[in-house]
Amino acid sequence: MIEVKNLTKRYGSNVALDHVSFSVEEGTILGFLGPNGAGKSTTMNIITGYLSASEGEVTVAGHSVLEEPTEVKKLIGYLPEIPPLYMDMTVKEYLDFMYELKKVTIPKEKHIKEICNLVKITDVYKRLIGNLSKGYKQRVGIAQALLGNPPVLILDEPTVGLDPKQIIEIRNLIKNLGRNHTVVLSSHILPEVQAVCERILVINKGVIVADGTPDKLSHDLSSDHRLIARIEGDEHEVLQNLRSVKNVIELHSFGEKEPGVFEYSIEGAPGKDLRRDLFACCTRCGMPLLALKSSDLSLEDVFLRLTSDTYVPRSVQRPAVIASGDEFHVEKGGDEA
Amino acid sequence: MIAIWKRELRSYFCSPIAYVFMGVVLFLFGMYYWQVVLMGSSYYIGQVYGVMFTWCMLFLPALTMKTFSEDRKNKTDQALITAPVSVTGIVWGKFLSAFSIYLFTMLITLIPAFVIGLFSDPSWASVFGNFLASLLYGAAIIAIGVFISSLTESQIVALVGTVGTSILLMLIDSLGAVFGNEIIETVVSWISFQARYTPFTNGIFNVSSVVFFLSVVAVFNFITARRLESRRWS
Numbered sequence: 001m002i003e004v005k006n007l008t009k010r011y012g013s014n015v016a017l018d019h020v021s022f023s024v025e026e027g028t029i030l031g032f033l034g035p036n037g038a039g040k041s042t043t044m045n046i047i048t049g050y051l052s053a054s055e056g057e058v059t060v061a062g063h064s065v066l067e068e069p070t071e072v073k074k075l076i077g078y079l080p081e082i083p084p085l086y087m088d089m090t091v092k093e094y095l096d097f098m099y100e101l102k103k104v105t106i107p108k109e110k111h112i113k114e115i116c117n118l119v120k121i122t123d124v125y126k127r128l129i130g131n132l133s134k135g136y137k138q139r140v141g142i143a144q145a146l147l148g149n150p151p152v153l154i155l156d157e158p159t160v161g162l163d164p165k166q167i168i169e170i171r172n173l174i175k176n177l178g179r180n181h182t183v184v185l186s187s188h189i190l191p192e193v194q195a196v197c198e199r200i201l202v203i204n205k206g207v208i209v210a211d212g213t214p215d216k217l218s219h220d221l222s223s224d225h226r227l228i229a230r231i232e233g234d235e236h237e238v239l240q241n242l243r244s245v246k247n248v249i250e251l252h253s254f255g256e257k258e259p260g261v262f263e264y265s266i267e268g269a270p271g272k273d274l275r276r277d278l279f280a281c282c283t284r285c286g287m288p289l290l291a292l293k294s295s296d297l298s299l300e301d302v303f304l305r306l307t308s309d310t311y312v313p314r315s316v317q318r319p320a321v322i323a324s325g326d327e328f329h330v331e332k333g334g335d336e337a
Numbered sequence: 338m339i340a341i342w343k344r345e346l347r348s349y350f351c352s353p354i355a356y357v358f359m360g361v362v363l364f365l366f367g368m369y370y371w372q373v374v375l376m377g378s379s380y381y382i383g384q385v386y387g388v389m390f391t392w393c394m395l396f397l398p399a400l401t402m403k404t405f406s407e408d409r410k411n412k413t414d415q416a417l418i419t420a421p422v423s424v425t426g427i428v429w430g431k432f433l434s435a436f437s438i439y440l441f442t443m444l445i446t447l448i449p450a451f452v453i454g455l456f457s458d459p460s461w462a463s464v465f466g467n468f469l470a471s472l473l474y475g476a477a478i479i480a481i482g483v484f485i486s487s488l489t490e491s492q493i494v495a496l497v498g499t500v501g502t503s504i505l506l507m508l509i510d511s512l513g514a515v516f517g518n519e520i521i522e523t524v525v526s527w528i529s530f531q532a533r534y535t536p537f538t539n540g541i542f543n544v545s546s547v548v549f550f551l552s553v554v555a556v557f558n559f560i561t562a563r564r565l566e567s568r569r570w571s
Contacts, residue, residue, distance in 0.1 A: 011571075048419045052569040073421040084416035086344070088351050100340035101420045144416070 083141025341430030401482025
């Protein structure tokens with residue numbers, strides 16, 4: 001449905017997007033994830049024809065944005081980062097205006113009423129947009145994007161400024177819309193993308209650093225041979241014993257989690273399953289093993305890893321450090337059971 | 338284009354801009370009309386419109402200052418540009434809305450002439466000549482103002498820039514005379530709004546002047562559209 005090829009955008013010497021390519025199938029919900037200033041909004045602005053690319057091309061349903069902008073714009077409903085609302089109009093007047101501007105052909109009264117019900121703005125329908133709260137303004141922005149029932153929806157941070165209840169409502173709304181629309185949404189809130197999107201594109205500094213389903217991303221990046229174990233007993237002793245287990249290459253403690261019980265992260269050599277050896281070691285040494293789980297990275301960790309300055313693609317990266325002596329280093333949070 | 342024209346027109350009347358503009362212009366018109374035509378018992382309405390030329394050139398920028406700068410500042414231009422309308426349509430919609438306010442104001446200035454027409458026979462050629470000439474230079478300065486508004490995010494800058502341009506256009510005749518060079522004077526008289534405007538006030542219909550003012554409108558609306566396009570590339 002959307003085809004982006006080698007998209008590059010330069011602002012002077014500053015490169016906002018660097019040869020970005022991806023395509024979106026019809027009927028998928030694509031999440032655009034990245035820290036602020038990564039190039040999410042720029043990409044969306046180029047797809048919708050608000051900005052032009054320095055290089056590369058975008059086609060929507062076979063129409064080039066550059067050559068047939070009007071055709072493309074008819075297919076897209078766009079909610080920019082800041083909803084384009086006229087503060088001196090009421091919601092009704094504004095939606096009427098956008099309806100006319102977009103040359104929508106669906107019967108007006110009924111169509112606008114349906115959209116208002118969908119995004120729940122019926123009760124502020126007659127009020128001045130300038131007087132609405134941020135959450136309502138955001139919803140009017142979404143309503144505007146839905147006008148004309150466009151097959152492609154591009155939503156730039158659609159849940160910003162909404163309260164938790166509204167966020168859930170809007171997420172459900174987007175999920176429902178995804179059944180018969182192609183949706184591209186951007187966000188820097190991870191649970192949101194995780195909850196809504198079928199596919200995630202992580203972008204950082206104008207470059208796509210990851211592409212896949214939420215599960216795939218967190219699986220790909222997590223080391224599949226890292227275990228989190230809770231073992232009762234003296235920390236030093238346990239570490240001493242664990243080090244004797246075959247194939248352990250990294251080991252450290254997360255500290256005391258229950259009285260007398262410490263949590264450890266144990267990483268084995270690639271492709272080696274440590275669980276049996278670990279269990280054997282625990283029984284042999286008389287250390288009660290209270291909990292054992294494999295550590296899949298949460299999407300949060302994936303994101304931080306991908307967008308950190310030091311990120312190196314996994315094929316290159318290989319931690320070779322084996323915990324030595326009694327030096328424990330505690331990894332940054334998120335792994336606590 | 339019609340949707341934009343309607344919205345802009347609405348916004349003029351939802352804010353005090355339209356009322357203040359019309360109020361001030363009509364008050365000044367009424368005052369000079371009373372002074373020249375009624376008190377002086379003169380039929381020479383061209384003198385009234387002649388003074389209004391200066392005032393309108395100064396007040397019209399108030400109508401155009403927000404056309405594009407406000408949209409850009411509030412990011413509402415994103416809705417306009419990503420909608421399936423051409424940039425040219427957007428520009429003409431904005432231009433026509435400002436022009437409509439001006440046209441409406443000028444139509445009201447015809448009322449006294451019609452009232453007099455009920456009792457006597459004024460020189461209609463002169464009345465309509467003045468009216469038409471006012472519309473022409475007004476349209477030209479509105480197009481220039483809309484263009485200047487598209488250059489900036491600040492309404493104040495747009496206002497001051499357009500008023501400055503108006504003043505320059507009014508002073509250009511005397512500036513040309515300073516040089517005492519025939520070629521410069523000829524060139525200046527091409528550009529001068531005043532020189533194009535004056536024949537109309539005497540009831541003379543000059544096609545080349547009509548073409549001149551309409552060309553100014555077309556050219557400036559064209560470059561405003563190009564300006565909006567070019568912003569996408571920056």
